[in-house]
Amino acid sequence: MRRALFGSLEHLAPPALLRLVSATSPSGVLEIETVEGLLRLEVERGRVAMPTKSDLEKAGKILDSRRGEFRFTPGGIQPVKGEVMSLTAFAEAAGAAASNLQMDLLLEDEFHDRSDLLPQAKIHVLPTQPLQNPLDELLSGLEAEAPGELLFAKVGVVTQDPRWWRGALEMDWRRRGWQIQQLGFSDPIDIEDLDLLVVHHQQGSARVGSEEDWLGLIRRASELQPPLPVVWVAPLGDPAWTHQLIEAGVSFLMPAPQGEAGEATIRFVESLSRVVDRQIQAQQREGHDPLPTGVSELVGALLSESDPDQGISSLLQLAAEHFTRGAVLMAEVTAIRCRAGFGYSLEGSTAVLPRGIGLIERVIRSGEAFTTIEPGASGSNRLAAVLGVSELPSATALIPLGRCGAVVGVLVADREGEELPDVADLVLLVGRLGGVVGS
Numbered sequence: 530m531r532r533a534l535f536g537s538l539e540h541l542a543p544p545a546l547l548r549l550v551s552a553t554s555p556s557g558v559l560e561i562e563t564v565e566g567l568l569r570l571e572v573e574r575g576r577v578a579m580p581t582k583s584d585l586e587k588a589g590k591i592l593d594s595r596r597g598e599f600r601f602t603p604g605g606i607q608p609v610k611g612e613v614m615s616l617t618a619f620a621e622a623a624g625a626a627a628s629n630l631q632m633d634l635l636l637e638d639e640f641h642d643r644s645d646l647l648p649q650a651k652i653h654v655l656p657t658q659p660l661q662n663p664l665d666e667l668l669s670g671l672e673a674e675a676p677g678e679l680l681f682a683k684v685g686v687v688t689q690d691p692r693w694w695r696g697a698l699e700m701d702w703r704r705r706g707w708q709i710q711q712l713g714f715s716d717p718i719d720i721e722d723l724d725l726l727v728v729h730h731q732q733g734s735a736r737v738g739s740e741e742d743w744l745g746l747i748r749r750a751s752e753l754q755p756p757l758p759v760v761w762v763a764p765l766g767d768p769a770w771t772h773q774l775i776e777a778g779v780s781f782l783m784p785a786p787q788g789e790a791g792e793a794t795i796r797f798v799e800s801l802s803r804v805v806d807r808q809i810q811a812q813q814r815e816g817h818d819p820l821p822t823g824v825s826e827l828v829g830a831l832l833s834e835s836d837p838d839q840g841i842s843s844l845l846q847l848a849a850e851h852f853t854r855g856a857v858l859m860a861e862v863t864a865i866r867c868r869a870g871f872g873y874s875l876e877g878s879t880a881v882l883p884r885g886i887g888l889i890e891r892v893i894r895s896g897e898a899f900t901t902i903e904p905g906a907s908g909s910n911r912l913a914a915v916l917g918v919s920e921l922p923s924a925t926a927l928i929p930l931g932r933c934g935a936v937v938g939v940l941v942a943d944r945e946g947e948e949l950p951d952v953a954d955l956v957l958l959v960g961r962l963g964g965v966v967g968s
Contacts, residue, residue: 533602534830536823538563543592544620545954546599551575551616552846553831557604559616563597565590570616571606577619579612582626588619589626601827617850650849650871652842655880664864664883665704667911671886675907680887680894681708682809687718688729693786698798704863706884707805720750720757725808730763731785740770744777751778758808762786762801780808806862810935813894828958841869844930847958848942851950855942856916857930858882858889865889865939867915872945874917882915889927893936898928898956900949912941922946931960 538546543561550559554575561568568591570577580588591597614622672679684707686694691711699709712718720726728743730736736743750757758780765771765784774782781804786797841857848855854872858865865882867875882889888908892899902909902925913921922943930938940959943949 533600534823534827536599536827538595538597538599541599541824541957542595542954543599544624545958547592547616547620548847548850549828549958550601550831551620552850553843555603555831556606558602558606560600560602561591561597562600563591563594565594568592570619571609572616573606573609573613576609576613576615578609579614580619580622585619585623585626588623592620592623599823599827601830603830650846650855652845652869652871653875654841654869655867655875664881665700668703668883668885671907671911678887678906678908679885680890681706681885682724682894683708683710683722684805685710685712685718685720685723685726686729687712687714687726688731689714689735690729690731693729693731701798701802702805704884705802705806706890707809708885717749718746720746720753723757724812725758725760725805726750727760727762727805729785733764733766736763736770740773744773747774747777747779755812758812760801760804760808813896813935824957844940844959845869845871847955848940851952851955852926852942853944853947854916855940857938857940858915859930859938860884860893860936868938870916876917880915882911886911888912889939892927892929892939896929896931896936898926898952900924900926900952902927916941924949926952928952928956928959 538561541549543563546561547559550572552575556573559570559572561570566587568588668679681703684702686709688694688711694709694711702709710723728746747759747761750759756778759778760781760783761774761779762783763785765782771782783797783801783804786794844857845855849871852872854870856870856873856875857868859868863884865884865886867880884890886908888902888906889912891897901923902921904920904923909921913919922945924946925941925943926949928940928942929936930940
């Protein structure tokens with residue numbers, strides 16, 4: 530991408546902007562304009578020419594402002610000559626200038642020693658391998674010892690024949706972090722605590738005489754806040770009835786499976802699982818604040834040519850400026866997998882967790898960051914084992930990793946028991962980086 534990218538400093542503070550550009554190591558011209566003036570930096574692979582004392586004093590005032598705009602134009606600069614400094618070090622020095630610290634100390638040799646490049650965290654990327662761990666046993670053990678620490682998406686199923694929804698289908702959905710709740714044909718059907726509702730009529734005659742009740746159920750689901758998705762599984766040969774279902778607010782219509790076995794049934798189960806997954810993910814996106822366009826475009830452009838491992842490294846490099854330990858956990862269909870980290874051992878760990886552990890699932894489902902956990906709890910212990918440590922401190926951050934409005938992973942990080950810093954800007958950036966780290 531060669532076009533200039535614009536954004537508001539209200540959405541991304543100048544120091545965070547410089548840390549992002551430094552960590553991703555692009556080349557181009559970065560301009561920051563505030564009421565204090567214009568700061569123009571020619572950046573080569575995340576570094577700039579060594580500034581003078583007056584440069585830093587001017588930059589400090591500009592970087593201290595949240596009112597203004599940034600502009601980044603990729604490429605098109607001459608190689609930086611002479612002494613260089615990473616943008617992160619530049620931001621620190623300019624911040625010190627704004628705080629009236631002794632500038633001479635900042636420009637001495639000891640500062641030069643750390644200014645050439647952003648100090649690199651020792652990041653360990655784990656290989657992606659097929660699941661080989663007994664996740665069902667791990668989940669069953671947690672369910673037995675601490676059921677309150679589990680968090681499943683609740684899928685209510687209204688059906689005359691519950692046998693169809695037991696066995697392999699129920700187990701597969703449990704591995705995905707979904708829990709089936711069988712509901713009878715009683716009136717009214719309790720839907721208040723569900724995340725999704727499936728109505729299954731194997732025969733079209735099942736609705737005869739109760740059409741208004743079924744339409745009322747769908748309307749009641751659509752009036753909840755947020756609306757409850759309803760998947761209708763039944764014969765669809767009556768166009769007039771199908772139209773009524775759509776008008777009532779049904780989310781998805783599927784023809785009933787033919788029989789209870791065979792190739793057609795296998796295809797139906799796979800299709801149904803995809804539909805439920807899309808509906809649950811769409812529901813989780815509701816209410817999540819979208820990343821401001823300028824910030825989103827900047828992050829995308831800076832990492833557009835990165836491979837997933839490079840994206841993970843850039844993300845963890847940003848985290849290393851706030852934390853002494855960090856790891857990226859990606860959400861897969863039936864597991865949460867640790868992809869990379871720094872500071873944590875990671876060696877000899879299981880590398881994967883089953884879906885359904887509340888400590889992680891609440892971040893994925895809510896899209897909110899959390900900065901405290903309960904040390905020694907079963908879920909915390911499972912997470913610590915994945916990271917290769919005996920226990921995590923209460924001051925542990927869990928930050929959602931986003932992609933297109935959905936949460937696809939979690940950044941776990943801490944300072945080995947010390948108080949955590951303000952992570953607001955990091956949360957903003959991590960909310961976009963799921964699109965470049967892959968799974």
